[in-house]
Amino acid sequence: MPVAAGLAFGLVLSSMGSAAADPKPTISQAKAKLEKLNDKADKVVDRFNAATERYKGAKGTYTKLNDSYKRKLATVADLRAQVVNMAVDTYKLGNYATTLPGLITADKPEDTLSRMALAGQMTTERAQKLAAFDRENRGLKAERDKAEKALEAADKGRDAVQKERSEILELIDEQKKLLRKLGAYNPGNPNSTGVQYTGPASGNAAAVLRFAYAQVGKPYVFGGTGPGGFDCSGLTQASWRAAGVSLPRTTWAQWSWGASRKVSLDALQPGDLIFSEGLGHVSIYAGNGQIVHAPQTGDVVKIVKLSEYGRNLVGAVRP
Structure with a gap:
């Protein structure tokens, strides 16, 4: 019996100690905690907004670069097709019209001059097409790399937004609980028409x-x-x-x-x-x-x- 009594006494002390260690907050304590939460939330919300703006900026940059990459890709594909067609035509015709025998065997002098002009024109056109293809093709990788880096930055920005959002949601839960305990929670009205300003501003x-x-x-x-x-x-x-x-x-x-x-x-x-x-x-x-x-x-x-x-x-x- 003494042992049982001792256990009972111990349990009473234990429950009293637990209650003393975790008292309900007073109104003033709840208000003080809420003020600290509000101050913290202000800073976290600003970080969230900053992260959101960085994400929007990075995403916008990626979209522009990716669009540029796609346009350049289409340009390179078109130039590649022109170069291939040019090579096929040269192979089919044997380039006879613009070779020396082709020029010598022309029936009339004006034909010779015409063929010489055509040879110069074709040579220039080919050189221009090949140069354009080479230039655009070399620039293609740079465009793709810039777009990929921008996408990586956008992904990091999105992750930062999600991190800040998670912290804010936790703070909001705490704020709402305290506000409801204090009877001060105001959900507001998204459709409020407000009040009229009649102050001294101009x-x-x-x-x-x-x-x-x-x-x-x-x-x-x-x-x-x-x-x-x-x-x-x-x-x-x-x-x-x-x-x-x-x-x-x-x-x-x-x-x-x-x-x-x-x-x-x-x-x-x-x-x-x-x-x-x-x-x-x-x-x-x-x-x-x-x-x-x-x-x-x-x-x-x-x-x-x-x-x-x-x-x-x-x-x-x-x-």
């Missing part, structure tokens, strides 16, 4: 903000460039495109693109891009101390006060 910036405000309520989607959902840089790119300005795809690329267009955070104007969280996030200044942005998974395109959001601000760019 010119291009007004067009930017009219577009951005029209996306309010649409879900945050990693890699999203619209129309049903956006990530942060996808929204800024699409918004400025509406004003006729072409921005790069990723947050880092947009910051780099704006190297000569940086402005002080104390002198913000509507339409300016605001970069934060170690360049992991970008938003649009709307005027009156507000920004419009696509925050993170489980949230929607929204308008918030910069003072409430502004975490780890890096700087601003005026496109």
Whole structure:
């Protein structure tokens, strides 16, 4: 009995220790974890976007080179056929018309001159065809090798995209679980018509903000460039495109693109891009101390006060 009692006591202590070692997170702990996940997700999504752009570029290069290779292959095949036909014709005719006996036995002087001209013409034409065939044939391997290297680069780019995608999907699962525990998960509405912009912007910036405000309520989607959902840089790119300005795809690329267009955070104007969280996030200044942005998974395109959001601000760019 003492042994049984000891075992029972031990089990109680064990279960208590287990419960103490794995307590349920408090609301504040869950929020802190979510913030860390969001920061990490911003960076991974930007890597995903960069990998996607590299893949698109490599695939586009391969397509162009492969098309060029196919055209050159067709050209070489046509020239090869001409050279073969030329050799066959020479063999069949014995080249009599353009040999010395053929020229001497011509009935009339004008026939001799005609045959001499024909001989020169045929010789030149043959030389040109042979030279073209040799040139194009030698260039064929170079074209094929360039296309193969481009295809290899595209394959690597595709693999990088898949790797980043896998990591993002894991992060999204964690984010959604925490958001649901906090009762803060918002799936958004891909068909949202947003709200009307009535702020102080003018010119291009007004067009930017009219577009951005029209996306309010649409879900945050990693890699999203619209129309049903956006990530942060996808929204800024699409918004400025509406004003006729072409921005790069990723947050880092947009910051780099704006190297000569940086402005002080104390002198913000509507339409300016605001970069934060170690360049992991970008938003649009709307005027009156507000920004419009696509925050993170489980949230929607929204308008918030910069003072409430502004975490780890890096700087601003005026496109």
